[in-house]
Amino acid sequence: MATPKGSHLFVNVSPSEARRRLKGFGHGVRKVQSSGRNQAVVIHTATGQHLLELEAKFADVGFSSTENDLNEPIENLRNLGPASATWLREVEITTIAELERIGPTLAYRLVKQKQPAVSLNLLWALAAGLLDQDWRELSDEQKDKLRQATEED
Incomplete structure (x- = not known):
């Protein structure tokens, strides 16, 4: 089957999640x-x-009319599970680019304010x-620097 004609809206959710959000929406949606x-x-x-209603369905995760303008969703960051991604979204960190901009220590502190039980593993x-490493590969020295940075005001 050929791809239907129409405009494209790139969104930071899986196709199945996009379909779930659009269930019953209609209004010109041709394919996901x-x-x-x-x-x-x-x-x-x-x-x-x-179109505004369609975009509103994905405002919490990010969307763009061009693929190049859409930043990679936070769920794609190595080492993160669904709970960690949800915590980051709660503090409005939705993309890897946003995490890079504010840094891991500030992101951790923001999450810690809303989720006091979160551990240093986050x-x-x-x-x-952000270094594209497994978290267990961080040296004790790197962990100490990160821990100290979270304690600074």
């Missing part, structure tokens, strides 16, 4: 397909208010994930 890991493309003909996971 994969656009990479934890990313989908919604092919649509929505305009005006319907800090290790964030820092190592």
